[in-house]
Amino acid sequence: MGEFRSIACISDVHISEILAERMTAVLGPAWPSLRLSGDAWAYVDGRRALGVGGIEPVWPGRYVLWSYEAGLGMGDWKRVLRFTRLRIDRAFEDPAVRRIEATGAIDSPRFCRFLQRLGFELEGRMTAYAPTGATMDMFARVRP
Numbered sequence: 216m217g218e219f220r221s222i223a224c225i226s227d228v229h230i231s232e233i234l235a236e237r238m239t240a241v242l243g244p245a246w247p248s249l250r251l252s253g254d255a256w257a258y259v260d261g262r263r264a265l266g267v268g269g270i271e272p273v274w275p276g277r278y279v280l281w282s283y284e285a286g287l288g289m290g291d292w293k294r295v296l297r298f299t300r301l302r303i304d305r306a307f308e309d310p311a312v313r314r315i316e317a318t319g320a321i322d323s324p325r326f327c328r329f330l331q332r333l334g335f336e337l338e339g340r341m342t343a344y345a346p347t348g349a350t351m352d353m354f355a356r357v358r359p
Contacts, residue, residue: 254302258284258295265291268299270306276313278306280333282326292329300333303356313358318344318351330354 255269266284273279280303284295306312317335319327331337335354344351 254306256298256302258291258298266295268295268302270302270315273316276311278312278315280315280317280330280335282317282329296329296332303333307358314355316353316355318353320345321350321352327352327354 255267258266258268266282268280268282271279271281280299282295282299284291303315306315315335317330318341319330321327321340327337331354333356335356338353338355341351341353343349
């Protein structure tokens, strides 16, 4: 049975390797180095990390949800959904947080449904948005 932990608590799990693998798969081999400055977490099953995610500041009031998963079964997705919803709700407890955005690849309908189940609304399609030229859908959840 998996559990959630903050990245700081799982130094024995190779989060950076999973992130690098997923970023390369999504953005291509030339993706820029990623520096995390917001809330980040990992989904861990024993000593194996199945995914990572976080909420990063863009500018005051605007944040971006990011998430990369690998090998999640249906039960895992449900736990990821519950946990991510708690993190988003906690982020909105800060009155300075007005908006959290997320992008989903149009060829990843499962992730786009995941965002909608988190309460995100589709705002539009961004053609040639990703570094690879992929088209992405923009989702956002605005302070209730």
